[in-house]
Amino acid sequence: xxxxxxxxxxxxxxxxxxxxxxxxxxxxxxxxxxxxxxxxxxxxxxxxxxxxxxxxxxxxxxxxxxxxxxxxxxxxxxxxxxxxxxxxxxxxxxxxxxxxxxxxxxxxxxxxxxxxxxxxxxxxxxxxxxxxxxxxxxxxxxxxxxxxxxxxxxxxxxxxxxxxxxxxxxxxxxxxxxxxxxxxxxxxxxxxxxxxxxxxxxxxxxxxxxxxxxxxxxxxxxxxxxxxxxxxxxxxxxxxxxxxxxxxxxxxxxxxxxxxxxxxxxxxxxxxxxxxxxxxxxxxxxxxxxxxxxxxxxxxxxxxxxxxxxxxxxxxxxxxxxxxxxxxxxxxxxxxxxxxxxxxxxxxxxxxxxxx
Amino acid sequence: xxxxxxxxxxxxxxxxxxxxxxxxxxxxxxxxxxxxxxxxxxxxxxxxxxxxxxxxxxxxxxxxxxxxxxxxxxxxxxxxxxxxxxxxxxxxxxxxxxxxxxxxxxxxxxxxxxxxxxxxxxxxxxxxxxxxxxxxxxxxxxxxxxxxxxxxxxxxxxxxxxxxxxxxxxxxxxxxxxxxxxxxxxxxxxxxxxxxxxxxxxxxxxxxxxxxxxxxxxxxxxxxxxxxxxxxxxxxxxxxxxxxxxxxxxxxxxxxxxxxxxxxxxxxxxxxxxxxxxxxxxxxxxxxxxxxxxxxxxxxxxxxxxxxxxxxxxxxxxxxxxxxxxxxxxxxxxxxxxxxxxxxxxxxxxxxxxxx
Numbered sequence: 001x002x003x004x005x006x007x008x009x010x011x012x013x014x015x016x017x018x019x020x021x022x023x024x025x026x027x028x029x030x031x032x033x034x035x036x037x038x039x040x041x042x043x044x045x046x047x048x049x050x051x052x053x054x055x056x057x058x059x060x061x062x063x064x065x066x067x068x069x070x071x072x073x074x075x076x077x078x079x080x081x082x083x084x085x086x087x088x089x090x091x092x093x094x095x096x097x098x099x100x101x102x103x104x105x106x107x108x109x110x111x112x113x114x115x116x117x118x119x120x121x122x123x124x125x126x127x128x129x130x131x132x133x134x135x136x137x138x139x140x141x142x143x144x145x146x147x148x149x150x151x152x153x154x155x156x157x158x159x160x161x162x163x164x165x166x167x168x169x170x171x172x173x174x175x176x177x178x179x180x181x182x183x184x185x186x187x188x189x190x191x192x193x194x195x196x197x198x199x200x201x202x203x204x205x206x207x208x209x210x211x212x213x214x215x216x217x218x219x220x221x222x223x224x225x226x227x228x229x230x231x232x233x234x235x236x237x238x239x240x241x242x243x244x245x246x247x248x249x250x251x252x253x254x255x256x257x258x259x260x261x262x263x264x265x266x267x268x269x270x271x272x273x274x275x276x277x278x279x280x281x282x283x284x285x286x287x288x289x290x291x292x293x294x295x296x297x298x299x300x301x302x303x304x305x306x307x308x309x310x311x312x313x314x315x316x317x318x319x320x321x322x323x324x325x326x327x328x329x330x331x332x333x334x335x336x337x338x339x340x341x342x343x344x345x346x347x348x349x350x351x352x353x354x355x356x
Numbered sequence: 357x358x359x360x361x362x363x364x365x366x367x368x369x370x371x372x373x374x375x376x377x378x379x380x381x382x383x384x385x386x387x388x389x390x391x392x393x394x395x396x397x398x399x400x401x402x403x404x405x406x407x408x409x410x411x412x413x414x415x416x417x418x419x420x421x422x423x424x425x426x427x428x429x430x431x432x433x434x435x436x437x438x439x440x441x442x443x444x445x446x447x448x449x450x451x452x453x454x455x456x457x458x459x460x461x462x463x464x465x466x467x468x469x470x471x472x473x474x475x476x477x478x479x480x481x482x483x484x485x486x487x488x489x490x491x492x493x494x495x496x497x498x499x500x501x502x503x504x505x506x507x508x509x510x511x512x513x514x515x516x517x518x519x520x521x522x523x524x525x526x527x528x529x530x531x532x533x534x535x536x537x538x539x540x541x542x543x544x545x546x547x548x549x550x551x552x553x554x555x556x557x558x559x560x561x562x563x564x565x566x567x568x569x570x571x572x573x574x575x576x577x578x579x580x581x582x583x584x585x586x587x588x589x590x591x592x593x594x595x596x597x598x599x600x601x602x603x604x605x606x607x608x609x610x611x612x613x614x615x616x617x618x619x620x621x622x623x624x625x626x627x628x629x630x631x632x633x634x635x636x637x638x639x640x641x642x643x644x645x646x647x648x649x650x651x652x653x654x655x656x657x658x659x660x661x662x663x664x665x666x667x668x669x670x671x672x673x674x675x676x677x678x679x680x681x682x683x684x685x686x687x688x689x690x691x692x693x694x695x696x697x698x699x700x701x702x703x704x705x706x707x708x709x710x711x712x
Contacts, residue, residue, distance in 0.1 A: 014665065018672040022657070043665040047641050051661055059657045285403050301378070301415045305407055309370065309399040316374040319672055 031063035037072035045118035053120030126154035188220035262323035296328030387419035393428035401474035409476030482510035544576035614682035652684030
């Protein structure tokens with residue numbers, strides 16, 4: 001299991017967009033995150049199983065974590081107005097519609113775990129019911145009950161498949177409960193009492209304020225820390241989040257930030273706001289690297305002016321170079337935080353970066 | 357100057373699409389082709405000059421060749437119906453409209469050469485008037501006269517700038533004359549008589565049949581070969597072309613084939629037709645590399661099934677991996693042809709590849 005503070009980039013469709021596995025290794029990435037919903041629909045978990053699992057499929061010998069598919073099923077369908085009042089959810093599972101071809105599918109906890117065992121990442125996530133935000137307490141309570149019943153079904157199916165397939169994949173249970181203190185604490189207690197290998201916190205970073213998100217984690221962290229199990233924050237990972245949560249003892253976070261910003265033409269840097277737009281006219285003749293403090297391949301070899309040009313000309317290489325740098329930037333920050341936590345210089349590092 | 361048979365990939369906007377300079381080096385690319393028209397409009401030749409020229413701008417220490425901009429000015433404007441009967445061409449130069457913002461610009465031979473000296477590639481091309489295909493003989497004759505007058509003006513400006521800027525860039529003159537034997541021979545004689553460093557053949561591969569293209573080259577090749585100067589074919593480079601023209605003594609060709617096919621989802625291979633569609637359903641679970649005979653980075657590490665998935669999912673990495681392989685395939689073929697020509701096994705190699 002993960003034991004050090006780890007930033008996990010997202011490779012939704014079994015690819016961290018524009019980068020090869022060899023790039024990831026060079027950057028220092030140790031693990032990336034794949035989305036079960038997407039891979040189930042395309043190319044299909046059976047295809048990936050026949051090809052030897054996600055590691056072989058992607059030619060990656062680091063670690064991989066897959067989610068349960070639950071969050072995508074809910075959020076994509078909600079966005080498209082297909083699930084009105086979550087009317088397609090029953091205690092058995094969730095019916096959903098493919099965003100690719102409109103076909104109907106049904107996920108149960110067992111099905112999610114079976115798919116994840118076919119994908120055969122290192123770390124799996126139990127199937128949960130993530131209530132929308134904001135939501136009425138009674139709705140969150142109902143979703144939470146289901147999340148807990150599904151946690152037990154996920155765990156049972158996982159243990160069965162680990163035995164049957166002679167593999168030793170690891171399963172994270174997911175704490176839900178929205179922004180309600182009693183529900184979150186109830187969930188933390190329930191999930192921590194089960195035989196999961198790791199504890200994930202879900203239903204955060206779904207639209208609530210950053211203060212609220214931190215409060216939710218504060219409510220439950222003491223309970224989770226007692227288990228000594230690795231703790232994963234689902235869908236979190238801005239720069240101040242890394243300081244805040246790694247400083248508290250959270251083990252890992254996954255976030256699309258560096259890759260998504262790269263494709264949108266933003267470069268991460270130490271300057272104000274931690275990012276700048278590469279399309280800024282000021283950069284047209286700027287021969288400096290994206291971030292003069294960065295030692296990544298892109299910053300060693302390419303100028304802002306060149307990447308500015310590539311981005312303005314909508315050249316594929318621009319997305320690749322920006323993504324590479326942004327991910328290097330996050331991994332470098334992760335490594336600095338690891339070191340500072342070991343050396344007892346964490347607060348100093350945090351002050352240098354955040355000014356507080 | 358180039359002395360061996362050389363396939364030149366195209367990097368229109370100062371980037372061989374999706375690849376880094378380091379990729380090109382690893383693939384074995386020695387030189388790539390940039391388009392003066394595009395770089396003049398964006399980011400501007402003055403910007404590139406201030407940044408130290410194309411080599412520094414693109415972080416590439418191999419060779420670069422730029423074209424004159426003439427072909428783009430004519431063809432892009434013709435495509436868009438802006439130049440009806442070439443009405444914007446005068447003996448002084450050509451007025452054209454930017455495809456980016458519709459602004460008006462004027463190229464003369466001197467201007468083209470000045471821009472190319474600002475870009476500072478290793479090899480430059482004289483400004484020419486490429487008649488459309490098909491065209492009436494009187495129109496081709498008129499364009500040819502202009503091409504020759506512009507050749508002299510290009511050469512004079514080039515020599516002046518080489519002296520002034522203390523640089524030793526090399527200039528190719530361009531033979532035109534459409535599909536008319538007497539005009540082509542007249543042009544070959546005229547261009548070969550001037551003090552150019554290399555001889556380019558233009559106005560081929562513009563819509564005429566492959567037989568016609570080869571005939572045009574046959575008419576003028578004896579005259580050019582006598583000069584002992586390197587010979588470049590503009591815009592040519594399918595697999596059978598490499599065998600045909602390198603076998604005849606042509607030095608180099610530039611072609612968008614491998615990069616364009618890659619982005620369109622085609623992989624080059626030795627099988628029938630020399631290419632296959634990666635989106636073919638048969639490949640969904642195919643764990644073989646794109647081309648089992650290829651030793652490139654992509655074929656060593658990634659499967660058809662993975663690249664099939666990436667392409668179907670419209671992932672950026674698919675274009676990159678296909679482009680990388682296709683370019684490796686062409687460079688590998690170039691190297692095989694070089695070796696065979698040295699060893700006297702060229703006809704045997706050609707038979708193996710083309711069956712004739």
